[in-house]
Amino acid sequence: MKENRYELNKQLAQMLKGGVIMDVTTPEQAKIAQEAGACAVMALERIPADIRAAGGVSRMSDPGMIRGIQEAVSIPVMAKCRIGHFVEAQILEAIEIDYIDESEVLSPADDVYHIDKTQFKVPFVCGARDLGEALRRIAEGASMIRTKGEPGTGDVVQAVRHMRAMNSEIRRVQSLRKDELFETAKQLQVPLDLLTYVHENGKLPVVNFAAGGVATPADAALMMQLGAEGVFVGSGIFKSGDPVKRASAIVQAVTNYKDAKLIAELSTGLGEAMVGINEQEIKILMAERGK
Amino acid sequence: MTVAVLALQGAFAEHEEMLKKLGVEHFQIRQKRDLERPFDALILPGGESTVIGKLLRDEGMFEEIRTRIQDGLPVFGTCAGMILLAEKVEGGVPCLGTMQIQVKRNAYGRQLGSFYTEEVFGEMKEPVPMTFIRAPYVEKVWGNAQALAEVNGHIVAVRQGNQLVTAFHPELNQDVRIHEYFLKLVASVGNIPSNTLSKAG
Numbered sequence: 001m002k003e004n005r006y007e008l009n010k011q012l013a014q015m016l017k018g019g020v021i022m023d024v025t026t027p028e029q030a031k032i033a034q035e036a037g038a039c040a041v042m043a044l045e046r047i048p049a050d051i052r053a054a055g056g057v058s059r060m061s062d063p064g065m066i067r068g069i070q071e072a073v074s075i076p077v078m079a080k081c082r083i084g085h086f087v088e089a090q091i092l093e094a095i096e097i098d099y100i101d102e103s104e105v106l107s108p109a110d111d112v113y114h115i116d117k118t119q120f121k122v123p124f125v126c127g128a129r130d131l132g133e134a135l136r137r138i139a140e141g142a143s144m145i146r147t148k149g150e151p152g153t154g155d156v157v158q159a160v161r162h163m164r165a166m167n168s169e170i171r172r173v174q175s176l177r178k179d180e181l182f183e184t185a186k187q188l189q190v191p192l193d194l195l196t197y198v199h200e201n202g203k204l205p206v207v208n209f210a211a212g213g214v215a216t217p218a219d220a221a222l223m224m225q226l227g228a229e230g231v232f233v234g235s236g237i238f239k240s241g242d243p244v245k246r247a248s249a250i251v252q253a254v255t256n257y258k259d260a261k262l263i264a265e266l267s268t269g270l271g272e273a274m275v276g277i278n279e280q281e282i283k284i285l286m287a288e289r290g291k
Numbered sequence: 292m293t294v295a296v297l298a299l300q301g302a303f304a305e306h307e308e309m310l311k312k313l314g315v316e317h318f319q320i321r322q323k324r325d326l327e328r329p330f331d332a333l334i335l336p337g338g339e340s341t342v343i344g345k346l347l348r349d350e351g352m353f354e355e356i357r358t359r360i361q362d363g364l365p366v367f368g369t370c371a372g373m374i375l376l377a378e379k380v381e382g383g384v385p386c387l388g389t390m391q392i393q394v395k396r397n398a399y400g401r402q403l404g405s406f407y408t409e410e411v412f413g414e415m416k417e418p419v420p421m422t423f424i425r426a427p428y429v430e431k432v433w434g435n436a437q438a439l440a441e442v443n444g445h446i447v448a449v450r451q452g453n454q455l456v457t458a459f460h461p462e463l464n465q466d467v468r469i470h471e472y473f474l475k476l477v478a479s480v481g482n483i484p485s486n487t488l489s490k491a492g
């Protein structure tokens with residue numbers, strides 16, 4: 001067997017399973033996240049809640065700031081580039097980022113094409129609302145998928161919707177006859193080989209995390225019970241009253257996501273959660289970006 | 292024979308797949324009460340060693356697991372699991388510290404340094420597949436610890452009595468030989484007749 005970069009990149013995502021990936025904006029926050037049990041950090045200048053509040057065009061972070069975070073921690077460091085902005089991705093690869101998130105949280109740079117991720121050695125994670133989006137991103141070279149959810153809102157409803165949509169479609173594809181896959185591939189606008197994988201294995205060919213709006217240990221455990229293999233927490237931690245305690249509680253809730261007694265304990269006295277915004281109250285639906 | 296797999300974070304399901312393939316009984320350990328179930332051996336999987344180490348303490352399992360390993364419980368640590376067992380850790384704090392080895396974390400750099408190779412392991416005639424993901428390697432062994440494999444001049448597998456560690460991930464490939472090696476170790480250490488090891492033989 002020859003070395004296969006894409007396999008190695010999927011395998012890094014396998015090592016992250018059962019873990020929590022936390023958004024951080026400074027080396028200090030990155031250290032706090034690592035000590036609280038984050039399995040990776042997402043380095044970005046502004047967390048989604050602030051991006052939403054600030055408005056305007058949101059871009060890749062300053063590489064100097066990302067380097068500062070890389071030097072501060074030993075766990076993997078991820079960073080976001082705009083959808084379709086392959087030069088931002090090239091820059092992130094040049095500074096040896098561990099994972100690139102081609103993310104709808106930033107303003108899209110291309111409203112038609114995503115990045116051809118097969119041209120990169122570093123791995124990519126992409127957001128998806130349903131099976132079609134997920135398999136299209138995987139066909140483009142993504143080695144990890146997350147729900148889009150609705151970042152920066154503290155409202156988990158969209159992440160739940162996306163995870164349910166994805167898993168119910170997977171179950172449906174599993175139940176099809178083999179000769180029905182051709183038509184389904186056409187309907188979902190996805191490659192037949194990836195759809196066949198889902199049909200045979202009952203899961204995506206890459207690791208699938210939950211993201212967007214997770215704010216409490218209960219939210220995290222909800223996403224795990226719905227079938228997520230791990231959780232991204234963005235604004236939920238450093239926008240809350242007691243980030244260390246909340247971060248550590250979410251980490252434990254993800255490991256023991258079925259133990260209600262423990263989660264009750266973990267949810268006790270966490271201080272203030274981030275202020276949530278309902279999906280009806282928001283102006284920009286980030287999940288609509290990049291389909 | 293029953294093998295417990297520490298399932299706090301990381302690639303524990305992949306180890307369970309291997310055990311299933313070999314027809315070995317297994318279950319997950321996620322919290323302290325899971326330790327009450329009887330088991331003959333323990334696997335510490337790959338993942339993030341900082342996370343697994345922290346959760347071992349948060350879940351109140353640290354002392355018991357360390358004591359059981361010191362008392363002879365057969366244990367197999369891969370990647371992060373190797374870091375957890377090392378007595379000395381460069382670029383990190385030792386966790387269980389039951390093995391006379393010094394490891395270097397992220398020894399091959401970031402994800403771009405992850406690689407696949409095939410190399411000889413112990414007495415095995417054919418080289419085994421080795422997948423290194425942001426992997427550590429062993430800088431030094433002493434006492435009863437014995438190196439079993441080297442890649443590019445660095446030690447990547449060690450055995451010390453009841454303890455086996457690899458810097459690479461045998462659970463990520465189809466080859467079951469490293470897991471079989473561990474099961475034989477379990478049988479020899481625990482005086483379990485090898486014909487009860489697995490249905491696969």
